[in-house]
Structure formats: structure tokens, C-alpha cells
Amino acid sequence: MQETVLKPLIEQRADPYIYKHTDGWYYFTASVPQYDRIELRRAPTIAGLATADTVDIWTKPDTGPYCELVWAPEIHFNQGAWYIYFAAAPSREIKYKLFQHRMYAIRNTGANPLEGEWEFMGQVDTGIDSFCLDATTFTHKDQLYYLWAQKDHDIEGNSNLYIAPMKTPWQIEGKPIMLSKPEYDWETRGFWVNEGPSVVRRNGRIFISYSASATDENYAMGLLWADEDADLLDPASWTKSREPVFRTCYDHGIYGPGHNSFTYAEDSDTVMLVYHARTYTEIVGDPLWNPDRHTFVKPLRWDDKGMPVFGRPSTN
Template identity: 50%
Template sequence: MTDNNLIRGSGAAFPNPFIRERADPQILRHGGRYYFTATVPAYDRIVLRTAATLDGLRTAEESTIWVRHAEGAMGSHIWAPELHRIGGGWYVYFAAGEADTATGDVWRIRMYVLENLSEDPLAGEWTEKGRIATPVDSFSLDATTFAHGGRRYLCWAQHDPGLAGSNTSLYLAELADPWTLAGDPVEISRPELDWETVRFAVNEGPYALVRNGRVFLTYSASGTGAEYCVGLLTADADADLLDAASWSKSPVPVFGTSAAHGIYGPGHNAFTVGEDGRDLLVFHARAYEEVAGDPLDNPDRHCRVQPFTWREDGTPDFGLPLPENA
């Protein structure tokens, strides 16, 4: 288990919370720089930061690269942006509902893509590539992408209207281009275990890590309170990832609440590496158990970063969420 309470990179100690009031965080390292994006509490825009060091992200200027529409689609609930470099372009995947008008449905959440062909994602122009079309037009969110074996995949969470009692399952499909599925998606996980169905039956927030001859997909489960936790799917690196049977699910959460450390509901994670090459887990969590009022109105899911290690069998050991130190 990881027991250090400071993240160290290039001689610097990084405090937690790492960045306050930023849920669903992602930190991407590319071209010797770090990039950060996350959900903002107003759910009305997409922001980016960049810095030469991980620690520099904490105080880096935050730029708004896109704002929600005043009406129609992409008008509300701007959630969980992710930044990816694909080919010669930058792409942001995010979820959005409709504008809150007489005819809009703020809960008609769907997945959308932005593109920027500049070398610098904080320069150039971001253009809307539209909605990611899936065979079933239903509540969908938390798109992430990864390349493996010469193919690029999209993984996301979506509601199956025919699956009673379930909110969202995880689906996987190959991409024809960064915003278009190349074929029918495959359901690779649905919320069935006790710890995946507390308050809500949810699998969401997937993120990929390819290492040690395997493809790992972390995901988050249950409601967004103290019950929120991280699960793990695993497939052999040479398996057919679009065969649901290739994936095995951990029977227990691999990262969850630590009352002893005062950290509750960790989840919606991503991965990055420190300047020293250490593997780092990026996630959000609250520092208290009970949330007053509607959790969607609560801004206290702060971004946190901590190192993780690897077991002898080649599987990740995320340990426990570390206590706050700032």
C-alpha cells in the first residue's frame, strides 16, 4: 500500500487538495508539458491549464476554451471534459444536456467532441465536431479514448433503456475518426455488484492504462457521495478487446473511501506520470462524509494527485486516498 502523504517530482512536494473545486480531473503529459482539465462547479464551460511542471498546474492561468450554448443541445450540464492528442490534432470529449428553456431537457445528456488542429491547445481555434452518435440514443457521458494494437477505441458510460434498475453501463467501440464510431459498441461492464449499486446502479468515468501485458480500465461506481469508488476491468493485451468475454472485473473496489484518512467518495480518476517517471493517480474526492443538499450543487469534489505502485503480479496497487496536507 502507498503510505507517503506527499507527491514528489523534480524535488517538489505537492499538496492535496491539488486543485480545489475541480471534479472529474484529468492531467495529460504531452511534449514535455502538463495539461489539466476538469468539470467546473457552474457546469457552463470547458477550461484548460498548462505548465512545464506538475506543481505548476496548481497556479497556472486557467483558460476557457469553450462555453455552453444559450439554447438547444450543449446548453447545460457541461461535464467531465477530457483532452487527448490524436494524430495532428487536439480533441476534447465532454458531456452536455440541453439549455434550460421551455423546450430544453437539461437531463438529455449526450457526448460531444471539440477539435483544435493547432500545436498548442491553448492557441488556435476549437471547433465543434458534434455529438458522438451511438446505436441507442440515450443518456451517455464520460467518453475516454485510448490506442492499442494499432486501433483507437472509445469507452464511455451509457444508459440501456431495456435494462431495468440500472443507470449506466460501460461500452467500448473502435473509432473511425475521433468523433465517429467504426462499428457497434460492446457492453463490457454493467453495475451488478453490491458496491456498484449504492444509491444508484452506476458504472462511469472509465480511463485506460496499458501495462505489463494487460489493458486496465478503471471506472467509478455507485452514487456520488461517500459510496463512490473505483473498480477495475482487465483484459490481456493480445485479446480481442471488443469481445466482452475478454474483460474480467475485480470483485471488490480497488480504491475507495478512507474514513481514517478523512477522504470520502474518491473517483472519476485519470493517470499521469511525474517528472521523475512515477505513476500518479488523479482523482476527485471530498474531505467529509455527508453532503448537505443536492450533491450536484456542491463544489467540494477537489482534484487530488498521489502516486501508486505495482504488485508482483503486474496489477496496479492504488492504496488508500491520502490525508489532506494543505
């Protein structure tokens, strides 16, 4: 198969999340460059998301604990309603509060989440009072799980990956279980980070992709996996890749791929990999405010052992 060098699907949208609903529509949300709101768009095809109208469905308040830096929203349909999970921080005017994000949820009970009212459900409290972000959810064997990144002050680094069952779609139940922490060289470049988890199920296994290191060209993705019949709350059930499964492609100039999600092709059960990446490395100023992390989409492939093959971020 001849490789095709990819172009962004949507420019200047980081932390992209595409959800294919049972109504046949694709729903897209991501971090906007201003970090001040949550926007949604939908289309009947993945390609159609690029030109779909956007709707601002929630805007941050002017003050309070979640009034700044709205990061990494994800849209899910859980137990009969739409939920968006996101992280936000207190005012930047308060020194040392810049990276004090906590996680929150909003809900819409309408058929179309671009319409109707979104209800603020409050903080998703993990029982650990520390920096946390990048929440996702998935249901397995009728149990809804919450999966996210959070700092442990007793562990070196910025964030680890945790899992917990959910009592409701906005409340976790039980003690968070740590599944992974930054430990390998490729996870600790610039920052010691495990973040941005996303779940895909295939071939009798549950896979969790995640991102690591600083959000420049060092950003890369790793993989955890467990047997679908294993106890998902037992860290021993999970195997972790020692090497990154997705990383910068210098040949074609696609840098720092990561913070991915998974969706499905229009006419098949082909898993599509959704991720952001930059197309240059010389970032002027604070990388946090650089808007040029773009959304890319490509097929995920599988080897003869049933493991995902991510390939290069620059080619299909």
C-alpha cells in the same frame, strides 16, 4: 515508507484529467462548478498545474441540445490534432431533460491547445439514443478506441460501460460493446452506476478503472483488465474485480474518490493516479451543485503479479 496524508492539488475541480504530451507539458481540464464551460491549463510539472493560468476555450451556448451541465471534459491528442470530449444536456427548463446528456467533441489543430481556434465537431453518436457521458479514448495496435458510459433502457441502472473502435477521432465505427454493468453491492449504492472509465497499460495488460455508486461517500472505483493481445471488443477478454480497488478513507476524511485519470511522473515512467474526492460528508442541498470535489494526485503502485495497487485516497 512513512505515509503522507494528501492535500488536494486543485480545489473544486471534479472529474480531473491530466495529459502529459510529447512536448513535455502537462495539460489539465475538469468539470468546473458552474458546468458552463471548458477550461484548460498547462504547466511543465504536475505541481505547477495548481497555480497555472486557466483559459476558457469553449463556453456553452444559451440554447440547444448541449446548452447545460457541461460535464467531465477530457483532452486527448489523436491523429495529429487536439480533441476534447465532453457531455452536455439540453435546457433544464424542459422537464425530464436534466439528465439527457449526449457526448460531443471539439478539435484544435494548433501546437498549443490553449491558443488558436477550437472547432465544434458535433455529437459523438453511439447509435443508442440514451443518456451517455464520460468518454475517453486510447490507441492500441494502431486502432483508436472510444470508451464511455451509457444507459440501456433494458438493463437496470443508470449507466454501463461500452467500447467501440473509431472511424475518425469524432466518429465511432461499428456496434458498441458493453464491457460492464452495475451488479455488485458496492456499485449500486444510491445509484446503479458504472462511469468515468480510464485506461492504463502496464505488464502486458490493459486496465480500465471506472467509478460506481452515488457521488457521495459511497462513490468507489473498480477495475477491468484484459491481456494486451486479446480481442478488446470481446467482453469475454475482460476480467472484472468483484471488490472496489479504491474507496472512502474514513480514517483521514477523504470521501468518495473516483472519476480518475492516469498520467506519468516528470522524471520517470511512474504512473500517477488522478482523482477527485470530498473532504466532508454533510452535503447541504443537491449534491450535483456541491462544488467541493477536489483534484488529488498520487503514485499508482504495482504488486508482484503486475496488478495495480491503488492504496488509500488519503495517502501517497
